[in-house]
Amino acid sequence: MDVRARVEELRRQVSYYAYRYYVLDDPAIPDAAYDALFSELERLEAEHPDLVTPDSPTRRVGGPPLDRFAKVRHAAPILSLANATSAGEVRDWWKRASKFLPGDAPPPEFVVEPKIDGLTVVLTYEDGTFVLGATRGDGEIGEDITANLRTVQAVPLRIPLLPDDGLAAPRRLVVRGEAFMPNDKFRALNRLLAERGEKTFANPRNAAAGGLRQLDPVASRSRYLSLYCYAIVAQDGGTRTETQWELLAYLRRLGFLTPPDSAHIDSLDAAIAYGEEWMRRRDSLNYEADGVVIKLNHLATAQAMGFVGKDPRSAVAFKFPAREATTRLLRIGINVGRTGTLNPYAELEPVQLGGVTIERATLHNFDDLARKDIREGDVVVVQRAGDVIPYVVGPVLELRLPGAQPYQVPAECPVCHQPVRRNEGEVAVYCVNSACPAQLVRLVEHFVSRGAMDIEGFGTNTGALLVEKGLLKDVADIYYLRPEQLLQLEGFKDKKVGNLMAGIAASKERPLARVLAALGIRGVGSVVAQLLADAFGSIDALMAAREEDLQNVEGIGPEISRSIVEYFSIEGNRQVIEKLRRAGVRLAQERRAAEAQAAPAPLNGKTFVITGTLPTLSREEAKTLIEQHGGKVTDSVSRKTDYLVVGEAAGSKLDKARALGVPTLDEAQLRALLGVPS
């Protein structure tokens, strides 16, 4: 590949998108896509120094000031910050930085502030009067936006804003802050713009930039803006503060807003923990932020530690792992589910996201794919939903290759090549061939899985192999496998075959509800299967049931009834049941008398939800423990939930429980409630 051509292409693209972003406030591509282009250019230039030119966009920091605003030279250069993307990197930063601590420095303390995503501005006051407001610009020269900032409520026009006895205004004060648009204001503004048929903003940051850079301050959208101040750039007279924490308090007394959710903390580990805790809460906050800033509290010490380039040694930006990245979609593949649904997925050029390498992502269904107009070969934006499962947000249209074709929904199943069906009004596309090997593989996988027949020694690979070799034509064939057949297969020796046969034999004793769930009847999972087992007691009674009989069961409606009757009306399915019966699989409800009366039920009727990882109990163990005491465990938090059991790395359920005022328990409290010692 021709590196020189690539570098030139990247420069053209980066310059154009930077212009759209910085000058027009109208980004043409997502931030993550821009970042990807920029860092590729940086990397290539680092590897090939001979290709670097003075006019490369990497040689310029920030955007060019607009011509229409007057230019302003800053009193002191506006600094940047070193970045850390993990707790380990923060510790590394401090290990390096602390070598520069002066000998007489007090024990280190820190201030943690959110790193708000807005526009850095510099405000100048003379004899208590606001005289100049400027953008950051390139760090040395910014733009005069005094008129617009004047209309922002959070900018005090005089300091002290309120009478404060004994507090005199400094003769001259230059403070630095971040102008931003709170999330609620951003949504309100976009609603308004949409109503008027005007263009909406992509995110609060761009909206804030748009507000501040409007030429006519009266029409300015600055009433939607706010501003937090957090640093003094220059000061002449007034009160001197020794620490950052005191400085924030002093700014507040003068009438400035300071960053919310900030903390004064006496050890680095606690500061890191605070930052991590804060990151978990960030979705519930009213501002956008991409991390926290950890600063050394003692100002004179911070000053003495000096700089690395433009970055002060005494502070670090502790940023989130990116939640968004761009990469190329190599191919759109199709999975066949156990119910026959065809599900598209994306094969991606591997990309780092939130600390892991992503190379595949679900595309949900064909409607979704068409709505987003995702095509093979596109550069796409990938996010991790709920910080776990990656999904494709959409294509970057500006980077689409000329020949890219819209994706066509396949007319036939990619595995068995039978025609597909799509029911009126339904999203799903089905392969209706019940003999489709792909469906059988997934059904076998489901049948042997932990929630169903739970056959030990029988994993995903085993199932796929046995189907491929023709040893399984349906799930009941599992009970007719002979050791001598298995021994012929690659990688199957005495020991493994013995384990597998024992696992299969043991599974014949599973309760009826497990068997019903294992069959894979559409709409019948573990909960519905238990309802059916309790109501009918045996598979024969269930097979004899009519739709009306089924609907009489609490929790079973018309859809599931129809699905069950249809399942048993198919000859092949009835044969599977008979084969299971002949093999000795239990097909009737077992007696559970002892269990039912022995259990004391202090938790009768209470509903529990479990989230995160508990210290000693597995999720399954906690569930049975609660059920043995008469409680019920469900999956989602609602007003009806009595307790949320919280473990390590709890997710969105905890937020929801807090919002609804649902009490939470940790494992120890749960044990206490149940009277079970650890």
Next chain:
DNA sequence: CCGCCTCGAGTTCT
């Protein structure tokens, strides 16, 4: 008919 509460189904990576 609407709004909740649940359940089922599919999903990724280490």
Next chain:
DNA sequence: CTCGAGGCGG
């Protein structure tokens, strides 16, 4: 974990 949709109660 999230999404979609079934079931139920108001």
